[in-house]
Amino acid sequence: MRRVAYYKGCLASLSAKELDTSTQALAPRVGLELIELESVTCCGAGDIHEAEPDYYLHLNARILAYAEATGADTLLTVCNVCTLNLRQANWQLKNDEALRERVSTNLQRVGVPPYNATVEVRHLLWEIAEGEGYELLKATAHRGLKGLRIAPFYGCQILRPSKILGFEDPDRPWSLERIIEACGGEAIDYPAKVKCCGFPIIQAREETALGELIQPIEQAKDAGADAIVTPCPLCHLSLDAWQSKLRAATGKDFRMPILHLSQLVGVAAGLEESELKFPLRHLLTIGGAVSGAAASRGPAPEPSSGVEL
Amino acid sequence: MxxxxxxxxxxxxxxxxxxxxxxxxxxxxxxxxxxxxxxxxxxxxxxxxxxxxxxxxxxxxxxxxxxxxxxxxxxxxxxxxxxxxxxxxxxxxxxxxxxxxxxxxxxxxxxxxxxxDMSPFWGKIRAVKPWLEPGYDEVAEKERIVSQQQMNVIHKEALCIMCGCCVSECNSMESDPEFLGPAALAKGFRFVGDARDQTAPERLSDLNSEHGIWDCTRCYFCNERCPKGVDPRDAIAKLGAESIKEGIDHDMGAKHAKWFVTSAKTTGWLRETELVPKTQGIVSAIKQTKFALGLAKRGKVPPPVPPHVADRVKESRALYNLVKEQGRDGALGIVQGEHALGRIEFTEEAGVRELAPELQPGVEPPHAEG
Known part of the structure; x- marks a missing residue:
């Protein structure tokens, strides 16, 4: 079991608790022992970077310092936005000694441990898409997705800017597809899987955001997807919760279920519903939509009873 | 291979x-x-x-x-x-x-x-007034030299060759064709950050229009595609930071960004439930009641009371105060990209925000350093 510091971020702590529950339940099955960070704050979500950039850098340095203090070499994230914000700060602190010294001194002045830039920030997606995590995932995903057609939706800030993220080709990513297939699902391909869900401007520019988020949902639907899976709780919120507004704005009722990555893998791993929590906490209940989709295209490739969605 | x-x-x-x-x-x-x-x-x-x-x-x-x-x-x-x-x-x-x-x-x-057809592209470039407004009309008798340090602030943005690759992939512009877009906004920062320009507040005010800075959806396609390393998304963040520093924060996007700062220094975590009224105002938030109730039914609206407060949140507040004292507000606080590393210390000493000295006829301008 590999010990990693675990940064939940705001959504998994609050409005997307199901992401935290399912991540905690899944982690031991894929070889991860999570050390939950107690004293951390929001990463700023890109907003503090834009409003008070120097404060953004210090807030993220503080999170990294507390992660380093656990003795773990990896800080595990479950959100694209947290991943970019933390990696960007880490990249700056690792590559600029003078900057690190100033920030580290400031941290110590307010009682935070110094940061020596030994931590690597990695998303859960990357941990289970390759290496030991992937081998364990294959072994644990024995209940399988039974041929469900799953549309991977990456979101932006786990792919771009690749200078900071750098795990995979941002134009031809493969990690979600590999995981879907390891879980016995069929990965659907569609162009908008690497595009924006609109979430960062959904409050300030809802119309523009809706014009963005319709693309993945519509394309996934047209390609015959039973559900969309995403590694980002902000993409999840936008694609799931704003579908009702999309219906009001366009008259199109997609009823496309949206899953967190940890839930999708959790289904295949046979986690209990109490650990996955989707019928309870998602705007669209999965069962009806999935069985409806299966009925409309005829018999499923295998009996679908194995996946109780 | x-x-x-x-x-x-x-x-x-x-x-x-x-x-x-x-x-x-x-x-x-x-x-x-x-x-x-x-x-x-x-x-x-x-x-x-x-x-x-x-x-x-x-x-x-x-x-x-x-x-x-x-x-x-x-x-x-x-x-x-x-x-x-x-x-x-x-x-x-x-x-x-x-x-x-x-x-x-x-x-x-x-x-x-x-x-x-590049005309929509050029129209947006023209809209950001891509010329210097030095605040005087007299023709200088001698050249006026700007230091390397002062130019470093806008070095990346000045690399733009206006090819349109960033605009080609802009996700916001696909949805809102009137969005000024990454090329024009990077050009905007190239002048806002120019030590010789005397109109930064007016420029920032213009760029805070409906289709300006806060229309950017942060998809980062522009940074990914730019063949010259301009990193337009970072230029947009610099404009946002400069706007907020100048008190130009009427846009919902600016209010949204500021609420994250307030949240981080008060409870440590985002105060989600208050985000909508703080961003859109009370009236608009009330109109969203039905939508919010739908979310609440699924546990998507955490109750504001008792607040979810981070352990040792006073450190987060103390950091905020410390950082404000150190005065790296606005674009000066953004470190990004290999060319920008070290720029903060570099430019601060040169006093980048100082106004360029006024020309005195017959008096030799200051020598450039470096």
Missing amino acids: AHAIAPVPGSTTMELALKIWRYNAETGAKELRRYEVEAPDWATLLDVLDIVKDKHDGTLAYRKSCRMMICGSCGMRMDGAAVLACKTRMWDIAQSGHEPVISPMGNLPVVKDLVV
Whole structure:
């Protein structure tokens, strides 16, 4: 079991608790022992970077310092936005000694441990898409997705800017597809899987955001997807919760279920519903939509009873 | 892999095939046409297009001029991603056997084949007043020298060659065609950050319009595609930070960003439930009640009381106060990109925000450093 510091971020702590529950339940099955960070704050979500950039850098340095203090070499994230914000700060602190010294001194002045830039920030997606995590995932995903057609939706800030993220080709990513297939699902391909869900401007520019988020949902639907899976709780919120507004704005009722990555893998791993929590906490209940989709295209490739969605 | 090692330039040739979207705006006819060509090993996509036009199909239309990555004419898409044709070597692709699909840039009307109408692009560039407003009219008797340190602040933005690759992929602009977009906003920062310009507040005010800074959806396609390392998304963040520093925060986007700061220093975590009224105002928030209740039913609206407070949150507040004391507000606080590293200390000493000295007739201007 590999010990990693675990940064939940705001959504998994609050409005997307199901992401935290399912991540905690899944982690031991894929070889991860999570050390939950107690004293951390929001990463700023890109907003503090834009409003008070120097404060953004210090807030993220503080999170990294507390992660380093656990003795773990990896800080595990479950959100694209947290991943970019933390990696960007880490990249700056690792590559600029003078900057690190100033920030580290400031941290110590307010009682935070110094940061020596030994931590690597990695998303859960990357941990289970390759290496030991992937081998364990294959072994644990024995209940399988039974041929469900799953549309991977990456979101932006786990792919771009690749200078900071750098795990995979941002134009031809493969990690979600590999995981879907390891879980016995069929990965659907569609162009908008690497595009924006609109979430960062959904409050300030809802119309523009809706014009963005319709693309993945519509394309996934047209390609015959039973559900969309995403590694980002902000993409999840936008694609799931704003579908009702999309219906009001366009008259199109997609009823496309949206899953967190940890839930999708959790289904295949046979986690209990109490650990996955989707019928309870998602705007669209999965069962009806999935069985409806299966009925409309005829018999499923295998009996679908194995996946109780 | 053998193809990973490029041959000595000019020592051999390569065979490659590519597919090009042909388009005739007059008839509306669209067709994906395949070409097989023989090209020198060093050929770029632009060289290959030249061969297609010279030897296979003289009707192919595309733009080019300098052939050396500085004029910005040959922006187009290869396999859906905007590139400068003259910067894109084809050897590895030819060796892999992949047949790339070449198409015109996105977010701009197509004139013919790979040629797009750049007028919406230029219109937006013009809208940000891409010229210096030094605040005086007299013609200087001697040249006025700006220090290297002062120019470093806008170094990246000044690298822009206005090719349009960033605009081609802008996700916000696909949804809102009036969005000023990454190229114009980067150009905007190039003047807002110029030590000689005397109109930064007015410029920032203009850029805070409905289709300005806060329309950016942070998809980061612009940073990914820019062939010159301008990182337009970072320029937009710099404009946001400068606006907030100047107190230009009427836009919902600015209010949204500021609420994260308030949240971080009061509870540590985002105060989600208050985000909508703080961003959109109370009236608009009330209109959203039905939507919010739907979310609440599914546990998506955490109750504001008792607040979810981070352990040792006083450290977060103390950090805020400390950072504010140190005065790296606004764009000065943004460190991004290899060229920008170290820039903070560098520019702070040079006093980048100081106004450029006024010209005194007959008095020699200060010497540039470095």
